Amino acid sequence: MNTTAKKSGNPNNQFEALDGFILAVLLLLAAMIILPFISVIATSFATQKEYLEAKLLLFPRAPTIDNYYRLFQDPRIWVGYKTTIIFLLVGLPVNMFLTTSLAYGLSRPQFPGRKFFFFAILTTMMFNGGIVPMYLLMMQIKLTNTIWAVILASAVNSFYMIIMRTYLSNLPESLMESAKLDGASEWRILFQIVLPLSMPIIATIILFYGVDRWNEWFNPMIFIRKNDIVALQLVLRNIVIESRLTETMSISGPYEPSFQDGMKMCAVIVTMLPVMCLFPFLQKYFVKGVLIGAIKA
Amino acid sequence: MTVSENEVGIKGRFAKLGRNIFKNKECYFLIAPGVIWYAIFAYIPLFGLTLAFKTYKAKLGIFGSPWVGLENYVYVFRDQAFMQSIFRSLQLNAGRLLFAFPFPVFLALIINEVRLGSSKKILQSVFTFPHFLSWIIVASIMTNVLGMTGLLNSLIGMFGAEPVSFLGSTSFFQPMIYLTENWKSAGWSAIIYMAAIAGIDTEQYEAAVIDGATRLHRIWYITLPGIKGTATVLFILAVGNIMTAGFDQVFNLSNPATIKVAETLDMYIYRVTFQSAADFSFSTAVSLFKSVVNFILLFSADRIAKILGGSGLIS
Known part of the structure; x- marks a missing residue:
């Protein structure tokens, strides 16, 4: 991409204005993305007095961690963290096992039915039953109100599986052939030859699934209605979005116990913090994944 | 060819197939867990769509419930809210094609043109990051930015104007959807176009420079045609999504004040399924209708793209 910029760049004065x-446009757009984050961070550290008085709050003069302190006293945030971490710890291995074994199996050269299975999977990307039959199925097999409904409902992402299969089918076939001649089984070839060679794509897919599990909210909202299993995203939704109604009532009341807006922004921060901290280091893997996918499309 | 010869041929073919399957048995073990998952969690719900033509009885399950033909659809099409939600989905997503689809192309073009070296990577990180946040987080950020005492109203206030209720007003709802969509996803979508630009043959640019083409000429005559194929594929997919796109977004950015203009088809399905007295066959009927319309749109967009000379999606 850098070479493209170089080759279309021209040290001609005529184009300096365009540059x-x-x-200017790019910096303006970047500011439009960064400023909301700064505003959220500033609000989370501000006192109510400063928030109401400041004309434009981008840096609190007297930062306080009171809002965070109050937020962490709310048991919901702990339930949210616990639930989402369980989704990650249980869901991610399930995701990776099913996706890798399926992608590797379907990347093997001609075996009878290979095309049929692949086509059957592609079909589900275009047609799916939607949420109602899925919900009724989960109810019938008695998985609602357990974490398994959420984990199983999103156990395989067809798109990620196809990205992985594309990568695996491009590995040199001769490696697998010679291992086979030495008497290695397909599972052994997968674990000892293919997986070590596929670390870049595995890292990418783990990240995609990891972000999906972290951001998961619709399935948990539908399948689980128990107060001790609530996904972190839904806790955030509860605190910020669904409380708007009750908030208007409490403001009209005589006594305001804590700075609601500040606490809400604390909730936003703690929900996105893991993604925010890891993103700069992992960005290149995400980009790699989408590029493999784009070539396929 | 006699009958017996033919039978031998068929038998031989079966024997060969059997040997072939046996030889590859490990491949079947490999794909078995995944295939079983697809059978249960993709194909059972898919066949569960037959519920659209049944009346759901909890005791009998999806497959045991009695058939009622098109009765559900009689009720579906009688519901005013259903017809309005279709209209709203079409309107909102047509707007999305107009206001949110072209922006990543523009972004990719200008990121590609900028001469910044390594700070370009930082810019790119800034643009792609919001994509990895859920719509719940983005909507929460937006309550802070677009709220009555939020960032945008503070800026407006500095120019002496009255604060505007961006989140609570029905007339701002659609522009707000397009704006937040671009805020969250434009940078990420731009990556695909940037990959397409990187794939363009550099000789074309060099030849153009020699012929005296200006930078804008090169963008217009080389870069844009170079990403036309990618844009076509993404456009076809977007058209195929015109009835469904944006549930997460609308669900989290709408509120009681704007629900009148925010009830898209998916929001309607959610409401009739999980909020009022649930009628599962009714909502399945609506979902099936939605899927069929989506498929027809996808298919037509693909045909039209081919007629116009582009490459399609479905071969």
Whole structure:
């Protein structure tokens, strides 16, 4: 991509104006993305007094961690963290086992029915039953109100599986052939030859699934209605979005116990913090994944 | 060819197939867990769509419930809210094609043109990051930014204008959807276009420079045609999604004040399924209708793209 920029760049004065214009537009757009985050962070550290008085709050003069302290006294946030971490710890291995074995199996050269299975999977990407039959199925096999409904409902993502299969089918076939001649089983080839060679794509897919599990909210909302299993995202939704109604009532009341807006923004921060901290280091893997997928499409 | 010869041929073919399957038995063990998952959690719900033509009885389950033909659809099409939700979905997502689809192309073009070296990577990180947040997080951030005392109203206030209720007003709802969609996803979608640009043959640019083409000429005559194929595929997919796109977004950004203009088809399905007295056959009937319309749209967009000379999606 850098070479493209170099080759279309031209040290001609005529284009300096265009360069300046492009840079200005890009910086403006970047500011539009960054400012909301700064505003959220500032609000989370601000006192109610400053929040109400400041004309434009981007840096609190007297930062306080009171809002965080109050947030962590709310048991819901702990339930949310616990639930989402369980989703990750249980769901991610399930995701990876099913996706890898299926992708590797389907990447093997001609075996009878290979095309049929692949086509059957592609079909589900275009047609799916939607949420109602899925919900009724979960109810019938008695998985509702357990974490298994959520974990099984999103155990395989067809798109990620196809990305992985594309990568695996491009590995040199001769490696697998010679291992086979030495008498290695397909499972052994998968674990001892294919997986070590596929670490880049496995890292990418783990990240995709990891972000999906972390951000999971619709399935948990539908399948689980228990107060001790609530996904972190739903806790955030509870605190920020669903409380708007009750908030208007409490403001009209005479006594305001804590700075609600500040606490809400604390909830936003603690929900996105893991993604925010890891993202800069992992970005290249995400990009790699989408590029393999794009080539396929 | 006699009958007996033919039978031998068939038998031989079966024997060969059997040997072939046996030889590859490990491949079947490999795909078995995944295939079983698809059978249970993709194909059973898919066949569960037959519920659209049944009346759901909890005791009998999806497959035991009695058939009622098109009765559910009589009720579906009688529901005013259903017809309005279709109209709203079409309107909102047509707007999305107009206001949110082209922006990543623009972003990819200008990121590609900028001469910044390594700080380009930082810019790209900034643009792609919001994609990895859930719509719940983005909607929560937006309550802070677009709220009555939020960032945007503070800025407006500095120019002496009255604060505007961006989140609570029905007339701001659609623009707000397009704006937040671009805020969250444009940077990520731009990556695909940037990959397409990187794939364009550099000789074309060099030849153009020699011929005296300006930078804008090169963008217009080389870069844009170079990403036309990618854009077509993404456009076809977007058209195929025109009835469903954006449930997560609308669900989290709407509120009681804007629900009048926010009830898209998916929001309607959610409401009739999980909020009022649940009628599962009714909502399945609506879902099936939605899937069929989506498929027809996808298929037509693909045909039209081919007629117009582009490459389609379905071969």
